[in-house]
Amino acid sequence: MExxxxxxxxxxxxTPQHQCEGDxxxxxxxxxxxxxxxxxxxxxAEALERALRHADKGCAIExxxxxxxxxxxxYEVNDDHPTLNRQLRITAGAGSDVTVYLVFEGGAAGGEVxxxxxxxxxxxxxxxxxxxxxxxxxxxxxxxxxxxxxxGSSVEYxxxxxxxxxxxxxxxTDLLYDESSFDSKSLYLGxxxxxxxxxxxxxxxxxxxxxxxxxxxxxQDEAKKAFRGTIDFLRGSKKAVGSEADTCILLSPKVxxxxxxxxxxxxxxxxxxxxxxxxxxxxxxxxxxxxxGFDYQGAQAIIVESHIxxxxxxxxxxxxxxxxxxxxxxxxxSQG
Amino acid sequence: xxxxxxxxxxxxxxxxxxxxDFSNIYNFKKDFTYSYKxxxxxxxxxxxxxxxxxxxxxxxxxxxxxxxxxxHHLEYPVWGPDISELHMDDIVTYxxxxxxxxxxxxxxPDDIKDTFDRLGIPEAEKTSLAGVGAQYDSEVVYHSIQExxxxxxxxxxxxxxxxxxxxxxxxxxxMKLVPPTDHKFAALHGAVxxxxxxxYVPAGVDVSIxxxxxxxxxxxxxxxxxxxxxxxxxxxxxxxxxxxxxxxYNVANLHAGCVELFVGDDATLxxxxxxxxxxxxxxxxxxxxxxxxxxxxxxxxxSFGSHTSCLYPMSILQGEGAHCEFTGVTFAGKGQYxxxxxxxxxxxxxxxxxxxxxxxxxxxxxxxxxxxxxxNPRAEGAKANVSCESLMLDEExxxxxIPAIVVKNDNVDLGHEASIGRxxxxxxxxxxxxGLSEDEAxxxxxxxxxEPVSKALPLEYAVExxxxxNLELKGSLT
Numbered sequence: 001m002e003x004x005x006x007x008x009x010x011x012x013x014x015t016p017q018h019q020c021e022g023d024x025x026x027x028x029x030x031x032x033x034x035x036x037x038x039x040x041x042x043x044x045a046e047a048l049e050r051a052l053r054h055a056d057k058g059c060a061i062e063x064x065x066x067x068x069x070x071x072x073x074x075y076e077v078n079d080d081h082p083t084l085n086r087q088l089r090i091t092a093g094a095g096s097d098v099t100v101y102l103v104f105e106g107g108a109a110g111g112e113v114x115x116x117x118x119x120x121x122x123x124x125x126x127x128x129x130x131x132x133x134x135x136x137x138x139x140x141x142x143x144x145x146x147x148x149x150x151x152g153s154s155v156e157y158x159x160x161x162x163x164x165x166x167x168x169x170x171x172x173t174d175l176l177y178d179e180s181s182f183d184s185k186s187l188y189l190g191x192x193x194x195x196x197x198x199x200x201x202x203x204x205x206x207x208x209x210x211x212x213x214x215x216x217x218x219x220q221d222e223a224k225k226a227f228r229g230t231i232d233f234l235r236g237s238k239k240a241v242g243s244e245a246d247t248c249i250l251l252s253p254k255v256x257x258x259x260x261x262x263x264x265x266x267x268x269x270x271x272x273x274x275x276x277x278x279x280x281x282x283x284x285x286x287x288x289x290x291x292x293g294f295d296y297q298g299a300q301a302i303i304v305e306s307h308i309x310x311x312x313x314x315x316x317x318x319x320x321x322x323x324x325x326x327x328x329x330x331x332x333x334s335q336g
Numbered sequence: 337x338x339x340x341x342x343x344x345x346x347x348x349x350x351x352x353x354x355x356x357d358f359s360n361i362y363n364f365k366k367d368f369t370y371s372y373k374x375x376x377x378x379x380x381x382x383x384x385x386x387x388x389x390x391x392x393x394x395x396x397x398x399x400x401x402x403x404x405x406x407x408h409h410l411e412y413p414v415w416g417p418d419i420s421e422l423h424m425d426d427i428v429t430y431x432x433x434x435x436x437x438x439x440x441x442x443x444x445p446d447d448i449k450d451t452f453d454r455l456g457i458p459e460a461e462k463t464s465l466a467g468v469g470a471q472y473d474s475e476v477v478y479h480s481i482q483e484x485x486x487x488x489x490x491x492x493x494x495x496x497x498x499x500x501x502x503x504x505x506x507x508x509x510x511m512k513l514v515p516p517t518d519h520k521f522a523a524l525h526g527a528v529x530x531x532x533x534x535x536y537v538p539a540g541v542d543v544s545i546x547x548x549x550x551x552x553x554x555x556x557x558x559x560x561x562x563x564x565x566x567x568x569x570x571x572x573x574x575x576x577x578x579x580x581x582x583x584x585y586n587v588a589n590l591h592a593g594c595v596e597l598f599v600g601d602d603a604t605l606x607x608x609x610x611x612x613x614x615x616x617x618x619x620x621x622x623x624x625x626x627x628x629x630x631x632x633x634x635x636x637x638x639s640f641g642s643h644t645s646c647l648y649p650m651s652i653l654q655g656e657g658a659h660c661e662f663t664g665v666t667f668a669g670k671g672q673y674x675x676x677x678x679x680x681x682x683x684x685x686x687x688x689x690x691x692x693x694x695x696x697x698x699x700x701x702x703x704x705x706x707x708x709x710x711x712n713p714r715a716e717g718a719k720a721n722v723s724c725e726s727l728m729l730d731e732e733x734x735x736x737x738i739p740a741i742v743v744k745n746d747n748v749d750l751g752h753e754a755s756i757g758r759x760x761x762x763x764x765x766x767x768x769x770x771g772l773s774e775d776e777a778x779x780x781x782x783x784x785x786x787e788p789v790s791k792a793l794p795l796e797y798a799v800e801x802x803x804x805x806n807l808e809l810k811g812s813l814t
Contacts (some may be wrong), residue, residue: 235731253713257743262738268729274752278743279749297673
């Protein structure tokens with residue numbers, strides 16, 4: 001993706017709030033702590049290069065075989081540290097179960113978050129990343145996330161993209177070994193002239209691999225959303241199942257929704273599905289809610305909330321879910 | 337009883353013989369004779385020669401030369417199928433057969449007549465068509481239309497005649513929907529186009545049985561660049577069928593035709609195509625329609641042949657309430673790369689579109705659905721529905737769907753779904769338990785899969801398509 005250059009800003013050695021529970025370890029490191037990412041291209045070549053070569057302070061989360069635990073990281077952008085050029089490396093040992101909560105918040109004029117993840121899930125491991133992005137509208141948020149799965153492992157993402165001027169995420173997950181799986185659910189609420197850009201690349205080569213990508217959201221004002229999803233059934237992925245869905249509620253005549261859900265298939269014994277839909281809120285439902293005493297905006301907010309509710313529920317953290325819902329309500333209510 | 341049984345056996349034998357013949361219908365070769373052909377390659381001299389041979393007006397020569405200049409300045413497309421084996425320097429862009437255009441089959445030279453006889457064109461004309469055009473290499477050799485339609489003001493003629501007799505109309509419409517600047521092969525078409533058909537249906541006239549143009553490319557290493565222009569005035573209705581075939585040679589052939597369809601307010605145009613080019617053909621065709629208020633364009637396409645195809649019929653829904661219906665099936669076998677799809681641009685309120693695409697790939701064939709739906713800000717209340725289904729018959733094949741959906745206003749209703757899969761083992765088992773062989777069961781399931789396309793075609797063409805599917809499944813189509 002092409003991005004307008006931002007002015008260079010100093011980047012400090014800011015340490016995010018962090019907390020661990022259970023049998024996982026978390027530590028910070030300087031310099032590049034990433035393994036060779038092969039052909040991983042990221043959201044933008046220049047931003048990926050910066051995250052690889054000039055990262056400020058990386059964070060590593062590790063779990064031994066069979067371990068179970070959670071880690072929480074809160075990254076805040078403000079005038080003291082307006083840019084965050086960061087890495088996050090997660091290594092989950094065989095049979096482990098790791099959940100990482102990531103919260104991005106705050107704002108600064110010309111602020112930027114450029115965040116590179118690497119996830120390695122060993123055989124039978126489960127890694128879940130819950131991300132809530134609540135930046136103010138003066139921040140550019142770029143996220144590159146690359147995951148490698150071993151046999152029988154699973155990677156799960158739940159994301160809420162609610163802030164930033166531009167939110168650009170690029171997720172690549174390799175399902176090259178048998179019975180590995182990837183599940184991603186995302187919600188967004190585009191407002192003002194915000195750009196929300198999702199890209200997914202899922203090469204599937206292992207037998208009985210499974211991929212499920214779902215994006216649900218709404219656009220208001222002059223917001224723009226792009227969804228590019230590629231499920232690539234490579235030769236050998238027998239009995240693999242892949243699906244991607246993109247559903248978008250359009251709340252203003254000036255919004256712009258782009259959906260490019262690709263299914264590439266070189267293996268016959270697979271099932272691939274994609275679906276996308278875009279449209280207004282159903283008038284009958286709106287009328288029904290208004291007849292029960294809600295005003296127009298309130299009724300709209302309820303419908304949008306019910307649309308994104310499955311993703312909110314999947315966050316798996318009551319406080320975070322409540323914060324996401326509160327943000328959605330505030331953004332809906334301030335609709336111009 | 338004995339007579340009835342004997343009759344039944346005879347009928348079956350006739351059916352089998354007819355079916356056996358079918359496998360050779362398309363791939364017979366005629367001696368390559370011609371009255372004139374240009375040198376291979378593409379130069380200004382060749383373009384000037386084609387124009388001079390046709391005694392064209394100056395504006396058309398100027399148009400050709402401008403297109404040639406654009407061709408030289410445009411790059412070959414870098415997306416999509418590999419066309420690096422197509423060398424324009426080896427392609428003969430104009431081959432005039434050994435005859436002038438005739439109004440009677442009796443006057444068409446025997447060898448050419450025999451070609452179209454074997455393709456069943458005169459028979460179809462007698463039984464189910466209101467008019468026929470037959471193009472052999474670069475020129476139309478036969479054209480006819482029912483007298484009753486002529487009386488109603490319907491025009492169906494070859495493009496050269498149209499250029500002479502209706503020059504102003506042609507000049508006003510020629511390559512206005514597909515400008516030469518559109519892409520490299522549109523520019524090529526503008527420079528060397530030859531042959532094709534012109535159809536004009538006056539306001540309110542309903543042409544109840546179809547018109548058909550058939551394009552046969554016989555010359556090895558040649559290109560076919562026919563131009564089809566159809567104008568359907570307000571409230572009129574017509575069904576146009578296009579058939580294409582060529583024998584197989586061991587050199588590349590090129591088809592870069594251009595179809596421009598103008599559909600008026602409340603008018604309906606159905607454009608059906610059964611393409612069965614030989615497997616040395618690069619089919620890089622461009623088709624585009626613009627539709628007025630409450631008008632309808634129906635595309636029905638069956639893409640079977642060619643080595644490589646890039647074909648995405650485009651509909652511009654320009655008037656309020658305009659509608660597009662696209663129903664297509666693509667079947668790619670060994671060595672084929674068929675990149676097909678549909679593009680719809682919603683430019684007016686309450687416009688609607690339905691895209692229903694099916695593809696089947698077998699023996700290493702590659703089917704790509706590449707489509708696009710664009711709903712522009714003016715198209716309030718637009719509705720669009722896209723459905724792509726891909727069937728893979730073995731593990732060597734490939735099937736991709738590449739849709740793009742762009743929505744630029746909030747008052748729309750858009751749905752898209754796609755699926756890729758194989759024939760279910762359970763369904764095959766069920767049919768086999770009812771007495772069918774495995775091959776028969778699979779053929780039946782494939783024919784069921786493409787039924788929406790068969791149903792949209794006139795009976796004769798649905799039968800032809802089913803036969804093509806049978807042949808593809810048997811792998812006997814060359």
